[in-house]
Amino acid sequence: MARASHLLDSSLDSADGFTDPHGAGAGGPSADTVTPGQALDVETTYLKGHGTFLEDGQLLSSVAGTVYRVNKLVSVKAIHARYSGEIGDVVVGRIMEVGSNRWCVDISARQSAILLLSSVNLPTGIHRRSDETDEAKMRSYFREGDVLSCEVQGFYQDGAIALHTRSLKYGKLADGVMVAVPSALVKRLKSHFVVLDHGVSMILGLNGYVWISRTPSAQEQKAQAHLFAGHHNFYDAPGSTPTAAPKAAEAVAGADEPLDPHAVREQIVRVRNCILGLVERKVMLTDQLIAAVSRTARSLPAKQLLDPDVMDTVILETREQLQQHDE
Secondary structure, three states: OHHHHHHHHHHHHHHOOOOOOOOOOOOEEEEEEEOOOOEOOOOOOOEEOOOEEEEOOEEEEOOOEEEEEEOOEEEEEEOOOOEOOOOOOEEEEEEEEEOOOEEEEEOOEOOOEEEEHHHOOOOOOOOOOOOHHHHHOHHHHOOOOOEEEEEEEEEOOOOOEEEEOOOOOOEEEOOEEEEEOOHHHEOOOOOOEEEOOOOEEEEEOOOOEEEEEEOOOHHHHHHHHHHHHOOOOOOOOEOEOOOOHHHHHHOOOOOOOOOOHHHHHHHHHHHHHHHHHHHHOOOOEOHHHHHHHHHHOOOOOHHHHHOHHHHHHHHHHHHHHHHHHHO
16 A cells, blocks of 8 residues: 555656656656656666666656666656567457457557467366367357457567467456556556456556456356356356356355446446546556545546546545555
8 A cells, every 4th residue: 555655646746747766666667757858866877778868977768658677777668659568468458350260469569469279268178279160169259349358478470479368367358348548557566357346346457458347246256167167168257247157156055245237337437537537647557546546536426537626636635545544
């Protein structure tokens, strides 16, 4: 929580024209948003990275973006740059094309990413080689327009990103909304799968695509895992709305108390508007910060958060609450 307060404080100060000299931790981005030609606060010994240049002995930023420090290496990542990707990144994408044995996925990179048929879990969950039958059923797994969560597996020689979904936490997403934000404003976290309050979950894709949806109940998740591991023709992952899981969940005793669907949809839109408000103010996105801002805005209608004055009030109230919590 202290880190969320620091990110919000330094980002707002930077937006007002001030610079936080302690904004960056080793191996991560600082909360500062710098402009071209702005001097960077560096140690006496440093290594010049991308997005920087030397002038009169000072290290300056050549782009508008966020500062990254890895040990002594100082670089600036442009806010509106295309996603470049690193192995192991959690990303959210949209299927653009279905090929012979692959899907082309839009992940906001310079070119479409590739998801091979051999890089997905087959419906029965049995590890085996895909064959012609699986290739003929590719559109029953993913079709054009589907949104999915996946992980960066590697890179091809032409620079295209290779993806995979070989985990139960990845797969098709449904019953939610996708928000596109600059990838430079998404902070690298221990887990990018976040459960928020009031029945809402979120996937913070490092490529800048954020997925907000209803949180599946415990019974739905158990039924989902059971169907995936069994011999049913079922291919969905947590965070989606499986077609057969609700029927199986009805047979499980002690079902969770259902939430009001209208209230859940209202909260999804509220979280979306909070994210857009933070991005507009160039604030680094973290799970704790988004949760704190959405809690502060809980009593407000989601539509009011589109008003810049209302959003400013919500963010300042959140800042005060985080400071009081840290004290």
